[in-house]
Amino acid sequence: MSTKRHILIADDDMNVIAGLSFLLQDEGYEVSCVTTAQAALEKVKVQSFDCALLDMNFAKDTTSGQEGIALITELRQLDSLLPIVMMTGWATIELAVDAMRSGAQDFVQKPWDNERLLHTLQTHITLAQSQGLNERLKQQNQLLQQAAHPQLxxxxxxxxxxxxxxxxxxxxxxxxxxxxxxxxxxxxxxxxxxxxxxxxxxxxxxxxxxxxxxxxxxxxxxxxxxxxxxxxxxxxxxxxxxxxxxxxxxxxxxxxxxxxxxxxxxxxxxxxxxxxxxxxxxxxxxxxxxxxxxxxxxxxxxxxxxxxxxxxxxxxxxxxxxxxxSLRERVEDITPLTEHFLRQFAAKYNKPVPQLSEAAQVALRHYDWPGNIRELRHVLERALFVCRAAQITPDDLAITAGDGVVANVDDPNLTLDEIEQAVLRQRLRHHQGNASETARSLGLSRSGYYRRLAKFGLAEHE
CATH class of the missing domain: 3.40.50.300 (P-loop containing nucleotide triphosphate hydrolases)
Structure with missing residues (x-):
């Protein structure tokens, strides 16, 4: 398992590649070498590097540095944080400025000074690590921030x-x-x-x-x-x-x-x-x-x-x-929560906000809500789509007031979990909470029976 810093060298002169390889490997770096700009791009597409050390001129052109400028631009599109240090034997102030504007971090003239080159590489690798960590922190925090959570x-x-x-x-x-x-x-x-x-x-x-x-x-x-x-x-x-x-x-x-x-x-x-x-x-x-x-x-x-x-x-x-x-301990919140969720889902799906019939309000208040607020959200989201009028009825909710049993397991809008929960509740009630009888009637082992109770938050007295 290697923890060495990995340097990409791109130069069309094999003597330069050999000299840089010996120097960097002696300093503990891992080195990958290519002789063309295209090969450098292919390497960066499939591998990560801590720094790229690139020639400004390849076979097509020996003095203008345009190949190097183009390579910097393309590398930046592949990896915005990769430190790039350019090298050339035909250095001018204008060329150095162009390289930096294109995205290079530094510019070294050939023949290089070993100490200066090593210091330059180490400096930009350390800076990139810091910048990369900050960028990852920013991105990960954005993903993890709970933007929908209330502030007041x-x-x-x-x-x-x-x-x-x-x-x-x-x-x-x-x-x-x-x-x-x-x-x-x-x-x-x-x-x-x-x-x-x-x-x-x-x-x-x-x-x-x-x-x-x-x-x-x-x-x-x-x-x-x-x-x-x-x-x-x-x-x-x-x-x-x-x-x-x-x-x-x-x-x-x-x-x-x-x-x-x-x-x-x-x-x-x-x-x-x-x-x-x-x-x-x-x-x-x-x-x-x-x-x-x-x-x-x-x-x-x-x-x-x-x-x-x-x-x-x-x-x-x-x-x-x-x-x-639990939601059944805060019955006063059920109606305002229902109105809140219906407004939220109506806006989400670009539908009119339906009204709740009086019977539906009674059913919601008397249901025991084993899944609490999460279950209420799911019930209302489904009801918004299945109701055929401007008013939601108890049938649209698919719950039975007073006992918390799903009203109709043949309802095509129910999920498999909802059907399974409904059947489990019915059998529990039929067998008066007897674990052995309920499990036997469903063809479940005792452990399978208790796993399902835990899954749906049910008690044996349902």
């Missing part, structure tokens, strides 16, 4: 007393840097509330970065969270910033925190305690200047008891622990 309380639908109380607590906590653990069922809006805390905090102008701990492959955990340097492992062809570095001075939201593999929990704990981390393959420590908010729908105390979650990490994460209420 008025942007959050929260008329119910439990939600008003929760928002007040979060606004107070936002003024500190304390770690917050948000618990509650799936689909209750924990990520939205984490972003709201960030927007209310002194770190509001800094990045808000999300890491879904359940989606990170175990053997890539350190690279994803702490980053890696080029060459740190087989596929590390370029340096990468981890989530802690991307969130510097801002907020890091660790979603699905209960899913961190036990083998990686100690590493996360160490960073949270020491406030320092090292990228994979680097010995240089970086300060972890982030505010950490985490969330889970799991039972962390039970996992601690079972030995699958570290107690010391739990205490480090939950300086303050707040539970986000």
């Amino acid at each position: 309380r008025s942007d959050i639908v929260a008329c119910s007393q439990p939600m008003q109380q929760l928002l007040t607590q979060l606004e107070q906590l936002a003024q500190s840097d304390m770690s917050i653990l948000l618990t509650g069922d799936n689909g209750t809006g924990k990520s939205m509330l984490a972003a709201y805390v960030h927007r209310c905090s002194a770190r509001a102008e800094q990045p808000f970065v999300t890491a879904n701990m359940g989606a990170i492959v175990e053997n890539l955990f350190e690279s994803e969270m702490f980053g890696h340097v080029r060459g740190a492992f087989t596929d590390a062809k370029a340096a990468r910033a981890g989530r802690f570095e991307m969130a510097r001075h801002g907020t890091l939201f660790l979603d699905e925190i209960a899913n961190i593999p036990l083998s990686q929990q100690a590493k996360l704990l160490s960073v949270l305690e020491e406030r320092k981390f090292e990228a994979v393959g680097s010995s240089q420590s970086q300060v972890a200047d982030v505010r950490v908010i985490s969330a889970t729908n799991g039972d962390l105390p039970a996992q601690i008891q079972a030995g699958t979650f570290r107690q010391d990490l739990y205490y480090r994460l939950n300086t303050v622990e707040l539970r986000v209420p």
Whole structure:
């Protein structure tokens, strides 16, 4: 596994190529050599380099430097961050200016001075690394920023007393840097509330970065969270910033925190305690200047008891622990949420905003919403398309008020998950929550039965 800096040399003089190769290899560089401008372009298309050292003139022309200018322009289109140093034996001020305007970083005249050439290469490689890291940070942060998250309380639908109380607590906590653990069922809006805390905090102008701990492959955990340097492992062809570095001075939201593999929990704990981390393959420590908010729908105390979650990490994460209420605990919010989502989807699909019939409002308020706000969104998005009038009826919602059973499993608009959930609810009710009988009637093993209960957030008393 090589961590050498890789230099591309393009020159039509084999003596120049040999001299440069010997010099650079003795200094620990890896070298690739070509003799034409076209070959240089082909190399850059399929391989990354730390710097390109290019002749200004090739076989077509020996003095004007136009081949070199054209090569710089084409290389810039392939790699905007590649440092380019030009070389020629026919140097003029005008040619040097043209090369720099075209995108070269520097200009060296032949015959070269070894020390000056080495210093020039090292300087531009170091600058490119810094610029490249900043550019990657900017791009990754743009991808990870949650632009749709509300910035003001008025942007959050929260008329119910439990939600008003929760928002007040979060606004107070936002003024500190304390770690917050948000618990509650799936689909209750924990990520939205984490972003709201960030927007209310002194770190509001800094990045808000999300890491879904359940989606990170175990053997890539350190690279994803702490980053890696080029060459740190087989596929590390370029340096990468981890989530802690991307969130510097801002907020890091660790979603699905209960899913961190036990083998990686100690590493996360160490960073949270020491406030320092090292990228994979680097010995240089970086300060972890982030505010950490985490969330889970799991039972962390039970996992601690079972030995699958570290107690010391739990205490480090939950300086303050707040539970986000389920939708069935905030019934007053259902109608305003429904109106909010219908307006949102109508604008998205360029359709008129339908009205809710009184019966539909009753059905929505009496449904138990196992999928919480996420399920409500899906129900309303579907209803917007299936309703045949300017008003949404209970049939359009495909739910039954009072028991939370999907009304008609033959509805062609239902997904496979919705049909499976409906059948599971019906069998649970028919067998009065008897796990063995319900599993047997569905042809499921006990483990398969409980996996489906967990998948849909159902209880055996459904």
